[in-house]
Structure formats: structure tokens, C-alpha cells
Amino acid sequence: MDITTFITNFANQFDDTDASEFTANTKFKELDEWSSLTALTIIAMVDEEYNVKIKGDDIRASQTIQNVFDIVKSRL
Amino acid sequence: MYNPFSLQGKTILITGASSGIGRATAIECSKMGATLIITGRNKERLQETFMQLEGEGHQQITGDLTTEEAIKEIAAFCPALQGVLFCAGIGDYTVTKFITSEKLLNVLHVNLISPVLLTRYLLTNKKIQKGASLVYISSTGATHLAPGLGIYGASKGGLNSMVKAFAIELASRNIRANAIMPSMVKTELLGTLDTISAEDWEKDEAKYPLGYGKPSDIAYAAIYLFSDASKWITGTELQMDGGRNLQ
Ligand SMILES: NC(=O)c1ccc[n+]([C@@H]2O[C@H](COP(=O)([O-])OP(=O)(O)OC[C@H]3O[C@@H](n4cnc5c(N)ncnc54)[C@H](OP(=O)(O)O)[C@@H]3O)[C@@H](O)[C@H]2O)c1
Numbered sequence: 359m360d361i362t363t364f365i366t367n368f369a370n371q372f373d374d375t376d377a378s379e380f381t382a383n384t385k386f387k388e389l390d391e392w393s394s395l396t397a398l399t400i401i402a403m404v405d406e407e408y409n410v411k412i413k414g415d416d417i418r419a420s421q422t423i424q425n426v427f428d429i430v431k432s433r434l
Numbered sequence: 435m436y437n438p439f440s441l442q443g444k445t446i447l448i449t450g451a452s453s454g455i456g457r458a459t460a461i462e463c464s465k466m467g468a469t470l471i472i473t474g475r476n477k478e479r480l481q482e483t484f485m486q487l488e489g490e491g492h493q494q495i496t497g498d499l500t501t502e503e504a505i506k507e508i509a510a511f512c513p514a515l516q517g518v519l520f521c522a523g524i525g526d527y528t529v530t531k532f533i534t535s536e537k538l539l540n541v542l543h544v545n546l547i548s549p550v551l552l553t554r555y556l557l558t559n560k561k562i563q564k565g566a567s568l569v570y571i572s573s574t575g576a577t578h579l580a581p582g583l584g585i586y587g588a589s590k591g592g593l594n595s596m597v598k599a600f601a602i603e604l605a606s607r608n609i610r611a612n613a614i615m616p617s618m619v620k621t622e623l624l625g626t627l628d629t630i631s632a633e634d635w636e637k638d639e640a641k642y643p644l645g646y647g648k649p650s651d652i653a654y655a656a657i658y659l660f661s662d663a664s665k666w667i668t669g670t671e672l673q674m675d676g677g678r679n680l681q
Contacts, residue, residue, distance in 0.1 A: 371531075394634075395529060395581035401629050402532035414631035 359408070359434055364427050367407050371399045382424040404430055438663040442467035445515050446660060447508075449499060449552065450522035452479035454621030455571060457486075458649030459519055459656045464488045466657055471512055473497060474522070499548035500540075509555035514563050517660040518556065520549035521571045527582035527629045538585055545589035550596050565608045569659045570597050571652070572613040574675050582629070590615075594671055601669030610668035612659050617675035619647040644676030 361382055369380040375391045386392060397417050404412050404426075410433045412426070420426045446463055450456035452474025460472050464487040472487075472494045474480040484494045495511050497504030499522050526541045549570060556562050575583050576590035593613065600611035618624070618638065630638075639646050655672055658664050673679070 393581075398527060398529045398582045398629055399531060402529055406532060411628075413628040414634060415628075418631040418633060 359427075359431050361424070361427055364430070365423055367403055368400065368423050368426070371396060371403055380423065382427070383422050385421050386423060386426075387421070400426070408434065410434060439657060439661040440467055441517075441657065441660055444517055444660065445469045445471065445513055446517035446519065447471045447473070447512055447515050447556075448519040448521060449473050449508075449549075450520075450571075451483050451494075452476045454521075454623055455616070455619060455649045455652045456519065456521035457483045459521065459653040461486050461488075462650060462653040462657060463517075463660065464492065466661075468517070468660070471495070471515075473508055475499075499552065500543045502551060505548065505551050506555055509552065509559045509561060512556065512559075512561045515556065515561050515566055516563055517567045517569070518553075518562070519569050519571070519656055519660075520552065522548065523571060523623075525623050525627050526586045527627055528585055529582045530584060533585065541585045541589050542592070545586070546592045546596070549593060553596075553600060562604075562609055565662075565665070566610075567660050567664070568597075568600060568604075568609065568611040569656050570611070570613045572597070572615045572671065574615045574617045574673060574679060576615060578617075578679055597671075598669050605668060608665075610659075610665070612664075612667060612669065613671045614652060614655055614659070615671050615673045615675075616647055616652050617678045618642070619649060619652060621649055642676040642678045643680070647674060647676055 365380050369377040372391050375389050401412055404410050408430055410430050412429055416429050441463055446468045448456050448460045451460045451472035460470050460483055464470055470487055470492045472483055475498050477496050480494050495508055497508050523545045528537050570593055572593050573590040575587045576594050579587050597611050597613045
């Protein structure tokens, strides 16, 4: 599992935030576009792309994209 | 003793009786004097419900309601019925961008197609007696949506329409069909919705003036709809939400 692809997949779930704004250290919940809907979308993306189930609690516990990546990686 | 809400002498079929609302309703109906036919997929959990039923003469049958064979089997197994609770159902939180035909069909199958087909086969097997009451567990999700609730809402909205059609078609035989639309009730189903964090659940419950519901709250409404006390009520949707949707 590769962080660059993960960041791309993550960024893909946003429609109005430029892809260049996303790095491993992006605090995604501080983005204007972030909402409970985006949270559900990220969970669905992880399920579809990585076949890993993450929970609402995992998103809540994460600050950066790296944090989410680490959770997904640990469950592969 | 005077009791217009008694279920004495009534035989009632309950689907989804191995858990949550279906289980609570089966137990409460047995306490009101009904004879129960209970069904679910999981044999052990169904047996747990069965052990908690009061009185004699109850029966149980397992089956997966997404297969038409199981539906036909359950319909054939039943004796003459004065009531049916269609309670088997699943939750879903798929956001639109990730809907697949597989996910869509799965939810529709359990929540909409199975109660409709079971109604059909119970009718063609002549199991639904004159004056019987059919109760369908819908959801406020049919009318009050949230992100990710589209498929679930569509399944329950579709069910509400079918219930009205049943009410119209069956009224000439005094058979009544009604829907109960609960908002959040604390059951095993909530545990399957783990896309929602514990903290978000707490925030959500705070929006309910009377808090989340209990399975027994829904059971008591079902008892009323099964009893002869509600014999003038058909085609309605009883919203039960602890005041959640008042404002
Ligand atoms: N809990 C809520 O907040 C809430 C709110 C509004 C509406 N509802 C509705 O209330 C109903 C009951 O929900 P609940 O909260 O009591 O859920 P639950 O505790 O998860 O119970 C669901 C029941 O449905 C059965 N079931 C599921 N899929 C089935 C299938 N393919 N074939 C046969 N049986 C199947 C389960 O059987 P097994 O366990 O044996 O598999 C179980 O008995 C559902 O229709 C739900 O949509 C619930």
C-alpha cells in the first residue's frame, strides 16, 4: 500500500478542494469542504479501494491523512 | 378483566423475531395472550426469543427472506393468522457515489421485496383471516433523510406505498394494514452502523426530546394495532420518534 496513491484516492472524494492541497500532513477536517458526508465517503472509498472496514470512530481519532493511512495499512 | 387491547385467541406471525424490535414484540404479544409463530435467520437467537415467550402453543421456523423458497415455506408453515408483524430488515449508509446495484438490490430485497412477497404468499395460501391486522415496520428514514440514507429511505418509502395498497385491497375483508415508522431505537441494528462514531451517536440522541426509543416502545404500538381496539385504523403511518421531528 502506497501513501501517494492513498492521498490521490483521498483527494478524489473532494469536489471543490484542489488536489494539490492534499499531502500526508493535511489536517483534512480543517478543510472547508469537510462534512459528515465526506466522512462517509472516505469510509466507502477505503472499503472499495482497499477492502478494509474503518469506522466513524477511526475518522474521529485521525487528524491527518497519514493517520487514516496508518489505520488502513494496519488492517490490510 | 376488561381489556380492549387483549390479544387472547389471536395467532400472530413475526418476522425478524431473532433480535431487536421483532424479539421484543414477540415477547410482549405473548404476554398479552397471543400465540406466536416466530421467524428469523439465526437459529440460536430465534430459540432465545422462543424461550422467553409466555404461554403455550408457539412455533418457530428459520429462513432467509431474500429467497422466495423460504418465503413460500414460511407461508405454508403458518396456521390461520389474525396478525403479522413484518419486522425483518437491515440498515444501510451508502453514499450515492458508492452505490452499486448489488448494495441497492440487497437492501431492497430484505426491506421491501421480502415483506411484499410474504404478504402475497400468505394471502394466496389463505392464511390471513378476516379481520386480521398486518403491521409493517417502516422507518422515519422514509421521509427524513440524511447523507447515506438514500437506499434505506427508498426501501422504507416503497414499503409505505405498498402498505397503503394492501389497506385498500384488503379492506373489504376487514383486513387492516398499517406501518409503524420509528426513529432511532436501541437495538443490535445500530451496532451494524459503525460508520457513525460513538460521539456522533451521543450528539444525535441529544436531538430527541424523549431520547432514543426502546424495542418495547414499538412493541406496545404493535399490540395496539393487532388488538381489536384499532379496528377502524388502516393505511396509516404511525411515526414514533420521541419528538425528534417536531422542529
Ligand atoms: N433500530 C432502529 O433504530 C430502527 C429504526 C427504524 C426502523 N427500524 C426497522 O425495524 C426493523 C427491525 O430492526 P431492529 O433494529 O430490530 O434490527 P435487528 O436487531 O438488527 O434485527 C433485524 C432482524 O431482521 C432479521 N433479518 C435480517 N435480514 C434477514 C433476512 N435476509 N431474512 C430473514 N430475516 C432477516 C434478523 O434476523 P437474524 O438476526 O436471524 O439474521 C433480525 O431478526 C427493521 O425493519 C428496521 O429497518 C429500526
